[in-house]
Amino acid sequence: MIVILKENPNPRQVENLKHWLQSQGITIHESMGVHQTVLGLVGDTTAIDIDLIQALDIVEDVKRIQEPYKKANRKFHPMDTVIDVGGHKIGGGHCQIIAGPCSVESEKQIILVAELCKKAGATMLRGGAFKPRTSPYSFQGLHSQGLKFLLEAKKETGMPIVTEIMDISQLDLFEDVDVIQVGARNSQNFELLKKLGTLQKPILLKRGMSGTIQELLMSAEYIMAGGNPNVILCERGIRTFETATRNTLDLSAVPVLHQLTHLPVVIDPSHALGYSKYVPSMAVTAAATGCDGFEIEVHNDPAHALCDGPQALLPEVFADVVKKINAVRAALGWEPTGK
Ligand code: PEP
Ligand code: MN
Numbered sequence: 001m002i003v004i005l006k007e008n009p010n011p012r013q014v015e016n017l018k019h020w021l022q023s024q025g026i027t028i029h030e031s032m033g034v035h036q037t038v039l040g041l042v043g044d045t046t047a048i049d050i051d052l053i054q055a056l057d058i059v060e061d062v063k064r065i066q067e068p069y070k071k072a073n074r075k076f077h078p079m080d081t082v083i084d085v086g087g088h089k090i091g092g093g094h095c096q097i098i099a100g101p102c103s104v105e106s107e108k109q110i111i112l113v114a115e116l117c118k119k120a121g122a123t124m125l126r127g128g129a130f131k132p133r134t135s136p137y138s139f140q141g142l143h144s145q146g147l148k149f150l151l152e153a154k155k156e157t158g159m160p161i162v163t164e165i166m167d168i169s170q171l172d173l174f175e176d177v178d179v180i181q182v183g184a185r186n187s188q189n190f191e192l193l194k195k196l197g198t199l200q201k202p203i204l205l206k207r208g209m210s211g212t213i214q215e216l217l218m219s220a221e222y223i224m225a226g227g228n229p230n231v232i233l234c235e236r237g238i239r240t241f242e243t244a245t246r247n248t249l250d251l252s253a254v255p256v257l258h259q260l261t262h263l264p265v266v267i268d269p270s271h272a273l274g275y276s277k278y279v280p281s282m283a284v285t286a287a288a289t290g291c292d293g294f295e296i297e298v299h300n301d302p303a304h305a306l307c308d309g310p311q312a313l314l315p316e317v318f319a320d321v322v323k324k325i326n327a328v329r330a331a332l333g334w335e336p337t338g339k
Pocket of ligand 2: 271308
C-alpha cells in the first residue's frame with residue numbers, strides 16, 4: 001500500500017500517521033520527491049482502514065499496490081534509484097559502461113583489457129572468475145585467483161569491478177568486489193538472492209534467458225525484501241525461436257522497466273547477440289532507449305579467448321561503439337556516459 005501525501009504537509013501530522021502505522025506492525029519507506037512524498041507501507045496492510053487514512057488532511061491519495069513486486073515498484077518509490085559505484089552513478093540520467101572480457105584469464109590479460117577499456121570510456125571493469133559454462137569440460141574460470149587478478153586490475157586502473165557469483169558458498173571471496181553479478185542462469189536462485197539481500201553491495205541482476213519482465217522484478221524483490229535496495233537490472237537477451245543470434249535482445253524491456261520500476265536498467269548486447277559483428281549496431285541502438293548503462297564484452301585477442309570469444313569486441317571497435325553511444329545520447333539531449 002502507498003500513501004501519497006499532499007504538498008507541504010504538516011510535519012506533526014505526518015509523524016502521528018507514521019507512528020500509528022508503525023504501531024500496527026507496518027514498516028514505512030519514505031520516498032521524497034520534488035513535490036510529493038510517498039509513504040510505502042510494508043507488512044500486512046489488510047487490516048489498515050484505507051478510508052480512515054484517506055480522510056486525513058495531509059493525505060492526497062491511498063492506493064493498494066496490485067503488482068506482486070512492492071519495493072521494486074515505481075509506485076512505491078516514484079523517483080529513479082541512483083546507485084553509486086565507487087563514485088560512478090547509475091540511474092536517474094547517469095549512464096555507465098561496464099566492459100571487459102567474459103572471463104579473467106591471467107593478470108596480464110585483465111590489466112591490459114582494463115586499461116584499453118578505460119581509455120575507450122568504460123568506467124567499470126567486468127570479468128568472470130566463476131564461469132557458468134554449458135559444458136563441464138569448458139574453462140570454468142580462475143576462481144579466487146581470478147578475483148585476485150581483478151583486484152589488481154582495479155588497483156592499476158581505479159575502475160570498480162563487476163563479477164559473477166555462482167553460489168552462496170563463494171560470498172566471502174566477494175568482499176572487495178564492487179558489484180556482484182547474478183547471471184541469467186541464477187536469476188531465480190532464490191536462496192542466493194535472499195543472501196545477497198542481506199548485503200548493501202550493488203547487485204547486477206541479469207534477466208533469466210526465459211524470464212519474463214515480471215519474473216525479473218520478482219527476483220529483484222527477493223534482494224530488496226532482505227534490505228538491499230541496490231539492484232541494477234540487466235537485459236541480456238531472451239531465448240526465442242530465432243537462431244541467427246545467440247539470444248534476442250528485448251530492447252522493449254527498457255521502456256517497460258522504466259515504467260514499472262525505479263531501478264536502473266543496463267543493456268548487455270554481447271550475450272544477447274552472441275556475434276561481435278552484430279554487437280556494435282545493437283549497442284548503439286540500445287543507447288536510444290535511455291538505458292542506464294551497458295555491459296559489453298571486450299577482449300584483446302577474441303580468437304583465443306577462453307570464453308565467449310565470438311561475441312567479444314576488439315578494444316578499438318569498443319572505443320568506436322562508446323563514441324557512437326555518446327553521439328546518440330547527445331542527439332537526445334542526455335549527458336555523456338561516465339558522468
Ligand atoms: C557473463 O556475463 O559472462 C554471463 C555468463 O552472462 P549471462 O548470465 O547473461 O549469460
Ligand atoms: Mn560471457
